[in-house]
Amino acid sequence: MSTLPYRSALIIGAGPGISGALTRRLRAENIPVVIAARNVDKLSALVDETGAIALPVDASDAGEIEALFAETDARIGAPEIVIYNASGRVRGPIAELDAAEVGKALAVTALGAFYAVQQAARRMIPAAKGAILLTGATAGVKGFALSAPFAMGKFALRGLAQSAARELMPKGIHVAHFVIDGGVRAAHRADPADAPDSTLDPDAIAQSYIDVLRQHRSAWTSEIELRPWVEKF
Template sequence: MAGQTALIVGVGDGLSASLARLLHQEGYDIVLAARNIAKIEALAKETNTTSIKCDAAKTEDVNALFSSLAGRLSVAIYNPSARQRGPITDLDPVAVKHAMEVTAYGAFLVGQAAAKMMLGQSAQNGVLGTILFTGASAGVKGFPHSAPFAMGKFAQRGLAQSMARELHPKGIHVGWINIDGGIRNPGRSEAPDNPDSMLDPDAIARSYLGLINQDRSAWSNELTLRPWVESF
């Protein structure tokens, strides 16, 4: 994958870190974008990657991020989201607006910029690139006291569906991944008597890689990942 760039936006020490490690192993040139790049210094060194400070909800930051990219943009992954919990009557409108900007508007900005860049590239095996959005079960059903998160994820899912229908015929693979369960990130552990009741971030990353490597004759535009113990 020499000369192939994989951009991961909204990087932390969980799923994003697993994605960075796996795509680095696959030979991609990794670019990590986060609001606080000091927190990902160790990961950047481990994966020999470039880290760029970026608030994905700000147009100027996203434009600067994509202007700095070198090589062929093969993969763009959008991970950021923001929650604002509470009864609908108690929610702070300013905080709700911020949550929507991070989860939905930022996804639009990054998705738009990635699509523009990929459409200007030459295809490889008929494919211009892959754009993936990290979703959640809140994008399928709204939960009590979680209206802002549902609003953002429903909007993000709609964005991904619309982009897939528009861009798949042009050679850009777009997918939305429903993370339907808790991720076993650093600092979050599952009960000893209930092994694998949380999603392993390395296993999730391998599923993302599967989407990236999918043959265009059978592209998935949505994928749901959930622990084996779920009964609904």
């Protein structure tokens, strides 16, 4: 029996890091999970391990997001938890960036999040229940040099989260934005021996998402920052 007040989950922009840790935690709660990504082949090991359902999606395409939600409805029922982890990155000097590539990055990070929140809201409002969790970054709080497109997308994501929270939380839908303020640990990026815990452990990040999902509506979090204890403010 799950200790969470939700019965189904959809993770968009899934990969082996934060999404993988979240999938394991949600499946441990006996919650059926659909994980969606542009390339589902990279999710095969996670599917084998957890029994999650992998579906392909181009998050920048409104029609594909709509179809993803419809397929999720058919597979596990309308998702009561929707987590948006997808983002696009283009780095380089502003004067030299390719405008079309910038547009593609923004379409994934910002527009894709709107498409997902819209589809989630259409299902959750009639039920007066649900949780929408949006994965942000340091770039949504301060923009760094040579990373304007990422900052633009993450600032837009944060604005979407704030607006959606004010609109949807009074309707019984928990909306929360997570500022992941630091690098996320991965198999190919271990912490240096002289700097333990200098990156965020994806399992620890997932624990914070689960804790937010367990919150009573009288004290809902709408934004949380997660950073390594050695990260500079």
